Amino acid sequence: MRALGRLVFLALLLPAFVCGQEPHKSQGAGIPSSRPLEARVSRFDISDAVLRDGLSELSSKNIEDLHLGFEETIRERIQDDPKVQSPHFSLHLQGKTVREVLDSLCNSDPRYAWSEDGATINVYPRATADDPSYLLNLWIDKLAVSDVPDPDQALTPLSKRFPQQQIGYFGPGLGENTYAEPWTAAFERLTVRQFISRIAEHMGPRTSWVWEGGKNERMFTFLKGAFHTSQPSLSQ
Numbered sequence: 001m002r003a004l005g006r007l008v009f010l011a012l013l014l015p016a017f018v019c020g021q022e023p024h025k026s027q028g029a030g031i032p033s034s035r036p037l038e039a040r041v042s043r044f045d046i047s048d049a050v051l052r053d054g055l056s057e058l059s060s061k062n063i064e065d066l067h068l069g070f071e072e073t074i075r076e077r078i079q080d081d082p083k084v085q086s087p088h089f090s091l092h093l094q095g096k097t098v099r100e101v102l103d104s105l106c107n108s109d110p111r112y113a114w115s116e117d118g119a120t121i122n123v124y125p126r127a128t129a130d131d132p133s134y135l136l137n138l139w140i141d142k143l144a145v146s147d148v149p150d151p152d153q154a155l156t157p158l159s160k161r162f163p164q165q166q167i168g169y170f171g172p173g174l175g176e177n178t179y180a181e182p183w184t185a186a187f188e189r190l191t192v193r194q195f196i197s198r199i200a201e202h203m204g205p206r207t208s209w210v211w212e213g214g215k216n217e218r219m220f221t222f223l224k225g226a227f228h229t230s231q232p233s234l235s236q
Helices: 051-059 098-108 156-161 192-201
Strands: 007-011 040-049 067-071 089-097 112-117 120-125 139-148 167-170 183-191 207-214 217-224
Touching: 040 051, 040 098, 051 067, 051 098, 067 192, 089 098, 098 112, 098 120, 112 192, 120 192, 139 156, 139 192, 183 192, 192 207, 192 217
Parallel strands: 067 120, 067 207, 167 217
Antiparallel strands: 007 167, 040 089, 112 120, 139 183, 207 217
C-alpha cells in the first residue's frame, strides 16, 4: 500500500483558484491566522507558467507556518495535460506579501479563488464554491482518527464516511510525509476540505496538499514543505 509513487485508491466507486480572498462557505473550523498572509516575499518570478506552477513557487519560499491547499480543476481524463487547458502567464514581483502574491495569481487565472481556513490557505476552482455535491464542500457531522501514522491512513475513515465517492491517494515516497507520532483526533461539523487541511497541518510547520486528477481517478497528495508541478499519471 505504501510503494514509492504508487497510487492508492481508498475507495473505488461508480464509474464514474476571480481573485482576492473569498469568504468560502466551508470556513469555520480552526482559528484563522493571518501571519503567513502578511509575510513578504522578496522576489517572486515565474514565466510562461500556469497557476499550479505559481503556487508551487510560493510553497518553495521559506515562509513560516505556510500551509497551502490546492484543488486543481478535475480533468476529463487523468492523462489530459492541465498545462494545455490552463491560461499561461508570467509574474515578476518584488517585496509583495503572500496575500498580494495570491491575488496576482488568481488575477492571472480567474477560474480560481482563495480563502483562509484555520492555518491553511485554500486555492480552489471558483465554479465549485456553491456546488453542494463537490467532494471538498461536503459536510461531516463527526469523524475520528485513531493512531494513524500518516495522511493516507487518515483518509480511510473519510472514504468510509462517503462510500459513494472515489477518494484516492498519491504518495510522494515511503516515509516522506509520516507524522512525528501517531495521530488521534476527533472532529465535529466540518467540511471535507477542512478535514483534509487538518490532516496536512498535522505533518509539520510547512505543508501542502493537492487535489487533482481525472473524473474517475481523483486523488490527494500530502507534502511536507513545497509541492512540485509534476503530475501523477496513469497509463490507459
